[in-house]
Amino acid sequence: MIIALTENSREYANIIFHIIRIFIPTLTWDDFLNNTSDKAILLEIKVNNEKIYCTLKDNCSFKFDINDGNGEINKAVKIGVYKLLASFLKYKNSPWGILTGIRPTKIVHRLWDQGLNTAEIYSVLKKEYLLSDEKIENLIEITSFQRNNLLIHKEAKVNVSIYISIPFCPSKCSYCSFPSYIISKWENKLETYLDCLIKEIIQVGEALKNNNIVVQTVYIGGGTPSVLTHKQLNRLLKVINSALITNKTIEFTLEAGRPDTIDKKKLEILKELGVNRISINPQTMVDKTLNEIGRNHTSNEVIEIFRLAKKIGFEIINMDIILGLPGEDIDSLRYTLDEISKLRPNNVTVHVLSLKRSSKYDLGLLENSNENLIAEMLEVTKQKMYDNGLIPYYLYRQRQMIANLENIGYCEYDYPCIYNIQMIEERQTIWGLGVGATSKVLLNDEYALENQNNPKDLFYYIENIDEVITEKVKAIYKLYRREIK
Ligand code: SF4
Incomplete structure (x- = not known):
């Protein structure tokens, strides 16, 4: 239509x-x-x-x-x-009413800032945005958790977080719309990319230090950062340690998303060089689906790597799952939840499948999806997370999500991913380094934000690295109002 x-x-x-x-x-x-x-x-x-x-x-x-x-x-x-x-269209109301933005929690934080109480916030979300009772309760629970933990408190504003992009993957997942480069094809560019990235990390680190800015969290994402070899990981992490990390840095995450890219030695390198949160992402524990979505690994590999990471001493391990993968029903989901529950991860991020034109899937899936099924999957997952002692700590939505729902991160009370909260709530400056990384720069006390984007194309980034760094360093000095020496 x-x-x-x-x-x-x-x-x-x-x-x-x-x-x-x-x-x-x-x-x-x-x-x-x-x-x-x-x-x-x-x-x-x-x-x-x-x-x-x-x-x-x-x-x-x-x-x-x-x-x-x-x-x-x-x-x-x-x-x-x-x-x-x-x-x-004789459509039952969407649980998110007229809210189409990807950060509904930001609206709720603004209402808390204005001094509204729970009942008043409930009334605004109901009347002005047409939200369902359940979504309002979710938003109030998550934002209260964030505020009680001071994670988005004003003090967060004087610190920064750093995002570092490794845009390479072992294979392309069918649902993926990220611009990642397949490692087997682009391996010869990886060293040059690392050289440029390291240059950017060193100079940005220097500019932050010169302005007395503390890096609160570092997040290495992608792509799949764990595609790096032992030597490359060693080199990158050592530079991050000396350029960005201080004794005030409280979180250092690396997405080791695909178990087919991890081995014992890599985990030991991560542990030794200060990474204290990793992500091992099954997406589903149903092998048939894993094969169909092009993940090139089995559920057993997920289990083995997870156990190995625990043995090596990683305290915080996240697992991502996706609801609504083609061919999956409520039984597949229950199986996945049961399997990952046996491992007892203290972070689980639950995504609802979202499709963009650049993914291999037909966008028609969005219109033909069974909305009731996806809503039931979210509910079953939520219950399982509560049963496992995990609570929701951040929430965001994406354009073109199946059934127009949301992604939710769950954690044990003491183990939220602080970077994830800062990234979604946009109450802290995040400097993005590497291909396709976005810097989100807070401009004033009202949380006005300016996005600055690094080039999305690998070749363009490599060829223009000096300009990219100069611009970023200038932006850092300008933001903190100090002249470049
Ligand atoms: S691992 Fe992640 S970034 Fe890489 S292809 Fe799969 S979904 Fe995309």
Whole structure:
């Protein structure tokens, strides 16, 4: 189905495009703005005398009061369009109502900052955003945990976190939309990439030290950072230790996501060089699915590597799982949950499958997914996590998620991943180093943020490394208001 805007409603295009994609996830921006064919159902929005008129041409229309959006026209238009489409498509309400952003917890933190109490926050989320009771409870639980632990407290603002990108993988997972390079094909570029990355790490570290800025957490992600050889890991981690880490750094994570890239020696190197949190990600423990999604490893390898990591002394180990993988049902999920529960990870990150055009899967999966099944999977997972003594500590959503739901990180009470919280809540500057890494720079006390992106292309990054570093170092000095010596 295609819904297209009438010419005179275009000023609302940006506001409502993602609302419409709640109902029609495959709708393109181009069709939405320009499709004039008979197939398109035209949507018209008029605002007149405190009233908002939303009409689906020749089908149905609604009239709304601006007060429905607490006096904000844009919010009222969103609510109007949401209700119009829900009625037209006979769609039961989305648990996330009109919220389409990927960081709903940020809204709740702002409400806490304004001094609202739990009941008042509940009322705002219900009335102005149309959230379900369950999602409101989730948000209140997670944000309360974060605030009680002072993880997003103002003090976090004077420190920074560092993200380091290793954009290489052993094979391409079918659902993946990250721009990762397959190691067998690009191995000859890896050393040059490391040279550039190390140069960036050293100079950024120096600039931070010159400005007395403490690195609170370091997160090496990808890709699959554990594709690095023993020698490369040694070299990279030693540089990180001397350039970035101090006795005030409290967390050092490396995503050892794919067990087929890990061995005993690598785990020993990580342990010896200060990595205190790793991720070993099964995604599912069903071997048939692992094979179908191109993971090139078995569930047994996950178990073996996890046990080895425990034996070597890693205290915090995360496991990622994905709900909604093709061919999986509630029994597959229960099996996965039972298997990983036997290992007792103290961090589990639960993703709902999200698909972008760059993944190998057909986007039609988004429209044809069984929403009730995915919602049930999330519920079953949540219960299992609580039974295992884990609580939800961060939450985010992605565009184009199956069933329009959310990803949730669970942890034992004392073991949240602080980097994950800082990255989602955006209350601390994060400097991103390496290909495709984004720096999120906090500009003022109101948490205004500026994103600065490193080049996404490996060759471009390598060729322009000096400019990339110069820009970043300048940005660091400018932010902390000290002149470059
Ligand atoms: S391991 Fe991660 S980054 Fe690499 S292909 Fe698979 S999903 Fe993508």
